[in-house]
Amino acid sequence: MTVAKVSGWVWSANLRTALKHISWSVGYAFDDWDWEAMETALPQTSWDPPEHWYDYPIIGDQTLTVHLAHNSGDDPVGIRVEGDLDEILAARIETIIDLLSDITVAEE
DSSP states (O other): OEEEEEEEEEEGGGHHHHHHHHHHTTTOOOOHHHHHHHHHHGGGOOSSSGGGSEEEEEESSSEEEEEEEOOTTOOEEEEEEEEEEEHHHHHHHHHHHHHHTTSOOOOO
């Protein structure tokens, strides 16, 4: 069985960590170039309407599309991950998102 998407939110301080771990789960090394793209695009997004979310491809062993939105003045960042997710990959991504919406992680 496949899952089409996993969604939720993470604290903005945890976004880079979330994206690193989601990328790692499909064999992609999320780097500074990727992060710069996120930092540049995120201020232009908003939760509503959905077409104001930022789409970013993560291409590793599988291709995922990460959709992000952040309202100015709000801390949480909306995150939706779409792709051909099997149950295990979907559970991994869901766990990453759930964990990073619950705690704040210090970036390396």
